[in-house]
Amino acid sequence: MSEQNEYRFQVNLSGMINILSNHLYSSPKVYLRELLQNATDAITARNKLEPASRGQVTVDIAGSGSNLTMTVDDNGIGLTEEDIHRFLAMIGHSSKVGEDFLASETSFIGRFGIGLLSCFMVSEEIVVLTQSAQGGPSMEWRGKPDGTYTIRKLETRLSTGTRIYLRCKPGCESYFEPETVKELLFYYGALLPYPVILRASGLQETVNASRPIWIEEPELARGSRQEVLAFGQRLLGERFHDFIPLRTANGRTGGIAYILPRSVNLNARRTHRVYLKQMLVSDQAENILPEWAFFVKCLVWTDELQPTASREHFYEDERLQEVRSELGQAIREELMRMGEYEPDRLQHMIGLHVLSMKALAAEDTEFLSVIYRWLPFESTYGERALGELLDEGKKLYYTLSVDEYRQIAHVAAAQSQLVLNGGYIYNAELLEHLAYLKPELQLERLVPEDVSLAFTDLTLEEKNRYYEAIRMADAALQSFKCQIQLKRFKPAELPALYTLSKESSALRSIEKAKESSPDLLASVLGNLGASLNEAAYSTLYFNLDNPMIERIFSAAHPQMLPAAAEVLYTNALMMGHYPMTRQELSAMNRGIIRFIDWGLEATAENGGTSV
Known part of the structure; x- marks a missing residue:
């Protein structure tokens, strides 16, 4: 059997200090936090032993430049000689663990036994003078960053507690400046229940005197x-x-x-x-x-x-x-x-932080039922609080997406329909919750094809007059899986409105994805799209109240009408923010070039002047 030797880890203390400085702690300024935490734990421990004791921490700064020194003095429980060997000389061993009164995790801050090492980031030596409340001689511990330390018993007895001396390391003078130290002591210890006193330049100040x-x-x-x-x-x-x-x-x-x-x-x-x-x-x-x-x-x-x-x-x-x-x-x-x-007060808060309020209301229906009237929404009646819109006394419709809202907003507004934009974050979710929680509010989802129900149909005479034009326009868009309807609707300025069924929306997404997919995936997507082909028709509504549409359909030009239908179709896609396929982009470009050619030919026929 092979021989097995056992060894102990060797710790490079200067390397550990570099790790503390550059990786564990965010800045050398935390040395003051660590000193305050040690003092706080010591005071807490003494209070357990002597409930009548009143804690205090005093920080003295003396000297200037390279001779700057700091003393941090607390009247906590202090350390015995055994404590010093266990907690100051053994890295990683915390004074907050064990089987004695220092064991309570709920009473002490420190847990890792490395806090005092942070002082080496600003000082070449740490000197600790301490007197334990449990008796014994007063002790001195001196530690250096090379890993060496000395311990000696003092001949005179100190008052109970611990005093730590630091001498400023070159380049660290800013961490010993009285104003800096004052701010850091308040920064870390503003809530401490005992006084933290700073003495410097002959002045004394209680840093946390205003604890509320x-x-x-x-x-x-x-x-x-x-x-x-x-x-x-x-x-x-x-x-x-x-x-x-x-x-x-x-x-x-x-x-x-x-x-x-x-x-x-x-x-x-x-x-x-x-x-x-x-x-x-x-x-x-x-x-x-x-x-x-x-x-x-x-x-x-x-x-x-x-x-x-x-x-x-x-x-x-x-x-x-x-x-x-x-x-x-x-x-x-x-x-x-x-x-x-x-x-x-709540309304003002919602005005400042509407997204946060909507986020909370989306996960808490009880909260939503309290604040819904103050939540703002974009609507065909303007950007207004939901309560104001409800007071209009009209049925409220909402869309699920911004694009749906953009498609129908002009048409719905012209027909006095009150539609809310549910496309922005949380909006649709909130409106769906409200429709369930408060059915009396008459909230209903609106899809673009529903707007067509408010369109005015053509008379029988108009249907006969425009039959051939409708047939030509419809045939021009068949390759795009789009059917046309000729209607009258408001506003007259809107020439066409594109609506998309769920099936046609799914097919559009599949066709778009196929164009940028490898052959194998494109084949799979093609099979998925095949099942939607029969039902996946979108609708393009042409507005006969629009003067341009009326002229195009009245002329029924066998070349111009199909080209115009394609251009108006692709324009409606862009207005609705739909991603366009290569076929649709090609049709748009082809139509634009064709109309430019026709314009140039008409100009030439008229002797170089436009009609």
């Missing part, structure tokens, strides 16, 4: 409107005019959803600022709210979600899904409350 009382009870934010808006502006850097309080059923996650003061794109990146255990974890959290809630920017605080190793995002687990659902429900309920008690 509604942090604990978000519902109280309604009574502190201006304070809430000002707080959001400082933390999120944007001026807001409205907000919605957030809270989950268990009370462990809460926040403020600020209504964005401008319309946003449906595909806009949705990021929110999230605090874990009252410390900022991420200002780029993208998965904390439902996708439809892209009209808000949130401050969220929680003690129940699990951060990733970088502590800048959250794991997509079952609890996050539950929190996301509950925060979405809080927004939904507030909007519904507005609809009942503050309709003007």
Whole structure:
């Protein structure tokens, strides 16, 4: 049997620091976040041991240039000599795991035991002085980025807690500037329940002195409107005019959803600022709210979600899904409350964020039943709120696509039909839901061929007079699977209207696909199209009220009428935004050239002057 040797991994600490700096953490500035998180965990641990203790973190900055130093002092639980060996000298081992009072995952932020290493991004040495609340001597730990460290017992006893010294690394002076440090301390620790004090240049300031009382009870934010808006502006850097309080059923996650003061794109990146255990974890959290809630920017605080190793995002687990659902429900309920008690406020919000409101209404029929009257739609009566259109007292029709709407809008408007454009995102889905939820609204889908029911048929005398012309035009379009009808309809300015049955629409798609497919696939598509051939006829309605159509059909010229029918057919396709086959493009080009030739011949026959 071959001999098997066992070895231990060798860790290159400087290489690990490079990984932290360039890959795990987004910026060296997170060193302050890590120090604050360690202090917060230490204070939390001491509170469990001594409930009467009151936490505090003090940051001192001294010196200038290459002599800049920073001291971060907390009065938390401190470390024993054993703790130092376990948690400061063993990379990846967290002080938040074990079988003692430091084990509670719901009480501590840190989980990975690497936070202190982030300080090597800005300092060549880390010095830790600490005194444990559990007794024992005061201790000093000095660590360097080459992986070496020293530990010694101090002769004097320090006050309970931990003090960390950093000396600025060349090139990192900006991270030690008092104003920068002040902003970062507020940025990361604005919600901390104990004072964070900054001392620099002989001045002392409590960075988070204005911690709001509604942090604990978000519902109280309604009574502190201006304070809430000002707080959001400082933390999120944007001026807001409205907000919605957030809270989950268990009370462990809460926040403020600020209504964005401008319309946003449906595909806009949705990021929110999230605090874990009252410390900022991420200002780029993208998965904390439902996708439809892209009209808000949130401050969220929680003690129940699990951060990733970088502590800048959250794991997509079952609890996050539950929190996301509950925060979405809080927004939904507030909007519904507005609809009942503050309709003007809701209407203003819908005006700014109609897409988001439609997205929510499409998945929540109860919400739709509350807000439908304020939702705007393009219609043959103009861009108006649905409630205004309903007040017209007319039956409402809607189309499923923009192209369907464009085909029939002019005809329907001329005949005073009220038609809504259902082709834009969510519109048709919402109207279908409403037709089911509220049958009394008289909402009905309209297809282009239905518009022909309002056309005026020809008299028997007119049918006889135009029989031959109708036959010639119909024959000209047979190769396109299109039949013609000669009618009278409004507006007279519209010469022709193209309508498409479901079968002919499917056949058009198949024929178009065949042109760009390999032979084998084209053969398969051809077999599919063959089953539709009999029923797949579209219809081109010619308007006899249009002066040009009346002249063309009255003349019944055996060459001009078929050519005109083809040109008007292809023009109707373009007006309806239908993709055209090669055969149709060829017919359009052929017709244009033919009419140009006829025009030139007529000019020549008249001595060079046009008729």
